[in-house]
Amino acid sequence: MSNLDSAENDQVSIIKSHKLSSKLKWKVDLMVMPFFMAIYFLQFLDKTLINYAAIMGLKKNLKGNEFSNLGTIFYVSYLATEPLAAYLIQKVHVGKFLGLNICCWGVVVACHAVTKTYASLMVIRVLLGIFEASVPACLVIIGGKWWTKPEQSRRTFFWYMQVGLATIVGSLMSFGFQHVHNTTIESWQIMFMFMGILTFVVGVLTFVFLPESPLKCRFLNDEEKEEVMQHIKENRTGFENKTYKFHQVKEMLMEKETWIIFFIIVFSLTDSGGLSTFSSQIMKTFGFSSKISALVQLPLGFVAIISTFLCCYLTSYVGERSIVMACVTVPTILGAALFIGLPNSYKVGKLFGVYLLNFNSAIIAQVYSWNAANTAGYTKRNARNAMTLMAFCIGNLIGPQLFQAKDAPEYVPAKIVLLVFLSLACVLSICLRFVVRHENKRRDRLTEGYTEEEKNKDVLLLDLTDRENLNFRYAY
Template sequence: MIDARNDNIDTSTVNENKLRWKLDLRLMPILCCIYFLQYLDKTLLNYAAVMGIRKNLTPGEFANLGTIFYVGYIASEPITSYFMQRFPIGKYLGINVALWGAVVACHAACHTYAPLMVVRTLLGILEACVAPSLVLITGMWWTKPEQSRRTGLWYLQIGVAQIVGAAISYGFQHVHSTRLANWQILFLFMGCLTAVVGVLTAIFLPDNPMSAPFLTREEKVLAIEHVRQNQTGVENKQFKWSHVRELLFKDEQTWPLFLITVLGMIDNGAVSNFSSIIISTFGFTNERTTIIQMPSGAVSIIATLFATYVVAIVGERALMVAFITIPSIIGAGLLLGLSDNYKVGKLFGVYLLNFCPAMLPIIYSWGAANTAGYTKRTMRNALTLMAFCIGNIIGPQMFKAHDAPNYHPAKAALIATMSILVVLCVLLRQLVVWQNKRRDQQMAQLDKVEYSEFLDLTDMENRNFRYSY
C-alpha cells in the first residue's frame, strides 16, 4: 500500500474537489447502470406476467419463480463474496453482468415451469455479486459521509428501473410477431443490452485506485489518502477466517442488523413480484396496469434520495430506517382496510409500499461504515445480501393462491413485520451508542495507536474505531 507520507509523493498539486468530481463522473455512471439493469432484469418477470407468460403457469408456480431467484442468490452469496476478494473486482463484476445478460435472453426460449425455474435460479446466482461488489467499490473510493450519497445514487436506479421497465413493457405490448410473443422479444432485447454493458464494465471499471488508468500517480495516492479516515482499509487479497468468526459470533450488531434487513425485504419481495398482480385486481386492463406502476418508481426515487441525503447530513441511520418504514405500514393498512370501492386509495397503498425498500442503501452504507477489515467487510456484505434474499423469499410466499384476489393475510403480515422492524431499529441505535461510550472510556486509559488505518484491523480490533448509528 502506497503511503504519501512515507513514499515522498507530492499530492499538493492535486485539487481534491476536482478529483472527487473526476471519480464521480468516471465511476458512478457504471455503478448506476449495473444496478439499474440488475433490478430491471430480475423484475422483467413481473411485467411479463401481464404480457402472457402466466398462461402456462399456476399461481403457485408463478410465486415459486419469484422465490427460486433468491434461492440461487442466497446459495451463491458466500461463494461470490470469496471470489470478489480473490479476483480483480472490476473484471469479476463485468463477467457476471455479461453472463446474466445471456441468461435473461434465454428466458425467451422458456414457455413452461421447469425451464423457467432453471433460468431464474441461474439469474439469481449470477446477480448475487452486484450489491456486495458495489458496496465494496463505494467504500474503496469514498469516505463514510460520501458513501451514503453515492450508495443512494446507484440504489435509486431501482426507481428508475421501475419507471423505465413499465414504459418498455408498455411499448413491447404493442409489438406483434407471428413467431415470437411480445414478452419473448422483451427478454431478448434486455438480455443483449445487459451482455454489452457487462463487457464494457470489464474493460472500463478499475479494480482499485492504483489500477485506474484515468488517474495520475499523484491522484491515485490522494484517492487512497482520501479514504484513510474511514479506518476500514482499501483492499486485501488474504482471506482471514478470524474476521468471519468475529462477524458471526462476537459482533453484537450482526444479528439485529440481519433481522432488520430480513423484515424490510419481506415488503420488497411483495412489491417486486406481486405489485402488477395486485393492481390488476382493481379492474384495470393489462396496458393500464403496466403504466399505473410507473409512480411506484417515482416514490422509490423520492424515498431513496430523501433518506440517503438526510443520513449524509445528520447521520441517524437507525432512526431514518424506522422513519421511512412508517409510510409502508400505512400503505399496507390502506390495502387491508379499504373496500374494493376505494380503488384510488388502495392504489396509493401500493405506492406507499415502495418507501420501506429505500432502507436498503442505508443498510449497505451502515454496514460499510461500521465494519473494518477487508474479509469482514466482504462477509458482512454477504450476510446482508443473505438477509435480503430471505426477506424476498418470504415476501412472495405470503401471497397464497387461496387468498386471492384480496390477499388479506399477506397484507396483515406486512404490517406486523414492518412494525417489528421499527422497534428493532430503535433498540439497535441504543446498542451502538452504548458501544461507543464503552470505547471512549477504554481509550481514556490507553495510548492512541498511530497509523492503524491500513493494517486491515477489524472494527473490534481497532480501538480508535467509532461506530455510526
C-alpha cells in the first residue's frame, strides 16, 4: 500500500461539485451522442437482420435446428471474443478500435448477401459476433470519460433506446424490401448489402471523428477540457490507465455483486435471445402473412423504448436502480404467462404476451449504467463490462436453443423456461439492493471519523478500485 499512499500524497485535493455550463454540456452531447446512438442502432439491427430475412426467403435453404444454430453461434463467438476485447480496449486507442470493428462488421453484414448454405452462414455469423463483441464496452468506457453518474444513466437511455428504434426500422425495412422483386437477386440479399454499406460508412466516420475523451478531443479548447475533467471527478471511478492490473480482475470476480448481476442478465435476457431470432416466425404462427408478420413486430420496438426510459432516464432522477430492474421484469413475467396459458384461439392475448416479453430487454442498459457508476479502477471497469457482455451472450445463446424444431409451433418447453428465468431475475434484482446497501452502511461506519478533506479526496488519476477507496459509495 506504500505506493498508493505516496500517490495519494501527491494528488490530494478536495472534490467539489462542478457543473458544466449549458453551452459546453450541449457541445459535448452533440459531439458524442450521435455516434453512440448510430453505433448501437446499427449493432442491434445488423445482428437481427437474420430474423427478418428468415421470412423473406433465407430459411428455405435450412432444415431442422440449423436456423436456431445460426442465432446461437453469433453469441458463442461474441462470448469467446469478449475477454480479448476487454484487454485490447485498455491497451489501444478505444475510439479507433471501435471504428475499425464497425467497418469490419459492415463488410461481414454485406457478405450475408452471397451466403446461401448453412456452412457459409455459420462462418459469417461467427465473424459478425467477433467484430461486434467490443462495442457496448467501448461505449460505456468512453461515456465514463465525459459524464457524471446521473448523466451517464440519462445518456444510456438515448443510445440504448436504439434497440427499440432498430426493431421498428427493421420491421419496416423487411416489409418494404419484400415488395422488391428481382429475378437475379432476392430481397433479403439487397437488404443485407444496403445495411452493410451503411454500417461501413458509419465505421469510417467513427474512426476519424469520434472524440474518445476530453484530453484527446480536437473540438474543445484547453479551458473547456479542464472544465469537463473537473466535472467528472465526482464519479470517483478514475479516468484511464493503460497498465493491465490483474489484481483488479480478481477483486471483481470475488465480489457478490458481480455474480448477482451476472445471473440477472442471463435469466432476463434469455427471452430476448429467442425473440431477436424467432419473433418473425412466432408472428407467422398467429396466421399472419410474411409481410404482415414484419409489421406486427413494430410494437416490440415501442415496448423496448418505454422500458429503456424506465430503466435509465427515470432512474437518473429517482435512483433505486435495482428496484427499477425488478419492476421492469414484472410485465415480462406477465407476458410469458399469457404466452403460455392462453389457448391458440386467443390470438390477440397471445400477441400482447409476445409484446410484453420484450419489456425487460432494457435491463442490460441499466447494468451498463450500474457498471459505469459503481466500478472504479480502469482494469476492473473493463473486466466488469466484459463479464456483463459474457452474461448477455450466455442468455442470448440459450434463447434460440429453447425453440427447438420438434416443439414447433407451440414451443411449450421454451415458454416454461422463460417464465422461471424471468421470475428468478426479479428476485435477484431485489437481493442486489440489500447487498449494496449493506456495503454502504459498512463503509459509513469505517469512515465515521474521517475529516471532510479525507472524505472528499480527489482520486481521479490514482486508478484506485471502489474497494480500495473507502470513500466510494455505491448507487443502488
